[in-house]
Amino acid sequence: MKHLCIICMIFLSTIVRAASPVQGLLERIDKGASRKFVVEQVKSDTDFFELDQKGNKILVRGNNPVSIATGVNWYLKYYAGIHLSWNKMTACLPDILPPVPQKERHETNLTHRYDFNYCTFSYTMAFWDWERWEKEIDWMALHGINLPLAMTGIDVVWYNMLEKLGYSKDEINEFIAGPAFQGWWLMNNLEGWGGPNPDSWYKQREVLQKQILKRMREYGIHPVLPGYSGMVPHNAKERLGLNVSDPGLWCGYRRPAFLQPTDPRFQEIAGLYYKEMERLYGKADFYSMDPFHEGGNVAGVDLNAAGQAIWQAMKKANPKAVWVAQAWQANPRQKMIENLPAGDLIVLDLFSESRPQWGDPESTWYRKEGFGKHDWLYCMLLNYGGNVGLHGKMKHVIDEFYKAQSSPFGKTMKGIGMTMEGSENNPVMFELLCELPWRAEAFDKDQWLKSYLKARYGQTDPAVEEAWELLSNTIYNCPPQNTQQGTHESVFCARPHHNVYEVSSWSEMKPYYNPEDIIRAAGILLSAADRFKGNDNFEYDLTDIVRQAVAEKGRLVYPIMTNAYKAGEKKLFDSASTRFLELILLQDKLLATRPEFKVGSWIEKARNLGNTTEEKDLYEWNARVQITTWGNRTAANHGGLRDYAHKEWNGLLKDFYYNRWKIWIEQQKEQLNGSPAKDIDFYAIEEQWTRQNQPYSSQPEGDVLETAKEVYNQIK
Incomplete structure (x- = not known):
């Protein structure tokens, strides 16, 4: 009986290893690549990865699949001279991989590595299919991302919720934006522009989001789903008798109305939203909500009550959930977040490289107390509108990261974030940002750049180094x-x-x-x-x-x-x-x-x-x-x-x-x-x-x- 148990354990262990998301990732990089690596997952309270040698195979050890994938990427870049990037996510690995001469370990206490801006889903990802999304999720895992926004298919939640509230199909489609403009609709900036969407669009989005979330959860990645922050169609007062405020216009577009937190139906409608979200996509431990985004009028709104109502609805849906908010211009409003419990809010300091709000007194968007007791992430926006062009603050991004980490506000700094409006550009800058959590000490920009170039092109060259040093x-x-x-x-x-x-x-x-x-x-x-x-x-x-x-x-x-x-x-x-x-x-x-x-x-x-x-x-x-x-x-x-x-x-x-x-x-x-x-x-x-x-x-x-x-x- 004892021998039978041992055999069963070995068999089950083999099944788990075969189903490892990292092994699947390696096979997508290069067929047969998983046989060249040994992957070990061990328990640890700290995110880490180790690189070592086991015979002629590369041993990558980590505390979860994302940490292990990050280790795989580190090995490929800095040992094999293979850089997987948006322009190419496959490679031809040598039969015998370059050895790891001595064990190398990297760890981080920055528990959150965030990805995406609402705008990214429109400027870059509006028309992605599962094949492209699969590559992106692999890219995220390789770069240590464990907290991405996941807003695909949220229009299906809204469609079904509004239908339950008595809105007709035509009315719903006048509210939900078209494929290339949903980012701004979900940020409460506009209604309907780009639509109406066909029925097939909603069916497509639901299937795709389920594929995305399934793969993210296999990796142990925590998706950030858009939560309910009080948005309702502009005619909700007339149609539903709701007590709403008018946030005004955004760039000439009429904004959706804001459901006052004092309205007795706020929690009912929020409950409908979360119930439909859970039915379609399951619960999330993180929900993104940004009421009054980019100049939204808050006249007549009790901001403290609004913050409490939004927080309570989220907690009712999932007591473990954390609110994720974008720090952009005046948001999040201080009165809205000051009475929220510590640990229940993460603020994305969206433009940390240029207009930080974490407490840097040199910033034009200076917040004297930063985000107070609340956790926050050091984010790099870098790209606006998905515009094409070389641009960055390479040395400054490094210096400011370590400056923030060592400042009094570093106690609540819990990670980094890529918050670009458009993706698939400037790979050097995003590669740099993603490595910051795994490097314990400040480092020299020029030395890092040389190592990056060798990894990206697989070899060194004086002319290449000279050109990039000039850039x-x-x-x-x-x-x-x-x-x-x-x-x-x-x-x-x-x-x-x-x-x-x-x-x-x-x-x-x-x-x-x-x-x-x-x-x-x-x-x-x-x-x-x-x-x-x-x-x-x-x-x-x-x-x-x-x-x-x-x-x-x-x-x-x-x-x-x-x-x-x-x-x-x-x-x-x-x-x-x-x-x-x-x-x-x-x-x-x-x-x-x-x-x-x-x-x-x-x-x-x-x-x-x-x-x-x-x-x-x-x-x-x-x-x-x-x-x-x-x-x-x-x-x-x-x-x-x-x-x-x-x-x-x-x-x-x-x-x-x-x-x-x-x-x-x-x-x-x-x-x-x-x-x-x-x-x-x-x-x-x-x-x-x-x-x-x-x-x-x-x-x-x-x-x-x-x-x-x-x-x-x-x-x-």
């Missing part, structure tokens, strides 16, 4: 006091006029580097290109850096063009404007070589989700509008939203931005020849493109290296 000290060295919203925006993407500097309305851009340095860095990197031919990470980065160089050249040519106009120099204006348009087409040609930089990839994902021509057209319209006008005429022109999500993408450059500039340039030529000045209705031009359905390919066109060389030779 790290210029475009990735945005001054600490600079509060600009993401990348230095490309002039190509701006609505044309004579004083273009920023593209989007709230950019806050200031010159902080020399454009010629970026062009020079691209040239240095190109000098090493032949040695890295076929290296996917190198070719992605090369494309991105040469793209940036072309954008910088455009910024240098633009004032020549406009000054020539102001001086009445017809020939100079003609030659400068011709050159400017040529640069847009050069960038378009370069970006055609990589699917990540093609508008066709974005539109194709959107259309692939549709089951009928009508559905495909709706999703494509959502995709096109979001990256151009963003909203209707009022929101685009007067709400400040047009071009907020602009993209330097092949296809979009040629057919949208080039066309817009060409129309403007032709008008300027007419005026130089004596024609009267007249306004151009840019919105009409832009809207026309959003309603088209001409096909765009997602397939790469041309050789990356040869095209990059050709393009660079025409700008240097």
Whole structure:
């Protein structure tokens, strides 16, 4: 009997190991890779991973699957020279992996590593299918993420809840936003824009969210589900007799109403919401709620009562649950959170790298007491609108992390967070952020960068190091006091006029580097290109850096063009404007070589989700509008939203931005020849493109290296 028990235990242990999410991850990286590793999970109160050798296999030990996956990633980067990134999540591992000469251990007391902004789900993930989501969850595990926002399919919860409250199908679809705009709907900014959604959309989202949550929970990742914070349709007073306040407008859009916490039906409606959430997706230990986001009017609202009502409803749904709130502008309001129990709230300090609210007195969004007794996470926003562009505060992000950790506010600092509005860009910065919790002491930016480059490209190269050192000290060295919203925006993407500097309305851009340095860095990197031919990470980065160089050249040519106009120099204006348009087409040609930089990839994902021509057209319209006008005429022109999500993408450059500039340039030529000045209705031009359905390919066109060389030779 004893022998039988031992055999059973061995058999069950084998089954558990075979079902390990880390082994599945290894097999997705490279078929057969799981046989080259030994994975050990041991109990520990501290998150840790260890790397060691066991025969000719690599031993990775950790306290949970995410810690182990983080160890796998560390090994692949720093021993095998394999960097798994958004541009490629597979690799060809050698038959015998490079050995670990002595045991290496990393641990962290930062228990939470958060991922995503509501906006990420719209600017990047609006049209992802399970295949793409599976890769992202693997990426999260490899980078130590254990607390991601999970808002896919929450519209199904709302649909069913509103139906129970007596709303009709048409009324519900007037409230729920379309696929590319749900982030702002769930942040209480707008209703209905981008819809109405077909029935198949809701069925699709429910299935997808269940797949996402299943895989997250297999890893031991804690999904953060959107909780109930008082949002109701704007007509809830008339339809349901509710006591609501009007939060006002957001960028020209009517916001949903806010259900007053004193209304006797607040807890009833919140209960309906959580009951439906649990039925569909199970309970969560973390719920994200952000009432009054981005300027929402709080007049007439008892903020303490609102905080208590939201907290009580969450606790009734799950007594163990923790509220997750975004620190952005005035939120979370102090009066709303001050009487919540310690441990029941985690604040995401959303823009820690530029406008920290954790208590840094040098911040323009300084909170003297930080978040008080409440836990908080050091977050990096970095990217706004999903804009394409090199940008960062590399050294500052490192320094500020350790500064915060060692400050009096470090006692309540419980982790880090990636809170980018758009993802799949600037991998170097997000790689840096994700490593911070696992490095016990402050480290040198330059040394880290060298190790990153060796990991990313699999080998060292003096020219590569020189190029990246130049980038790290210029475009990735945005001054600490600079509060600009993401990348230095490309002039190509701006609505044309004579004083273009920023593209989007709230950019806050200031010159902080020399454009010629970026062009020079691209040239240095190109000098090493032949040695890295076929290296996917190198070719992605090369494309991105040469793209940036072309954008910088455009910024240098633009004032020549406009000054020539102001001086009445017809020939100079003609030659400068011709050159400017040529640069847009050069960038378009370069970006055609990589699917990540093609508008066709974005539109194709959107259309692939549709089951009928009508559905495909709706999703494509959502995709096109979001990256151009963003909203209707009022929101685009007067709400400040047009071009907020602009993209330097092949296809979009040629057919949208080039066309817009060409129309403007032709008008300027007419005026130089004596024609009267007249306004151009840019919105009409832009809207026309959003309603088209001409096909765009997602397939790469041309050789990356040869095209990059050709393009660079025409700008240097």
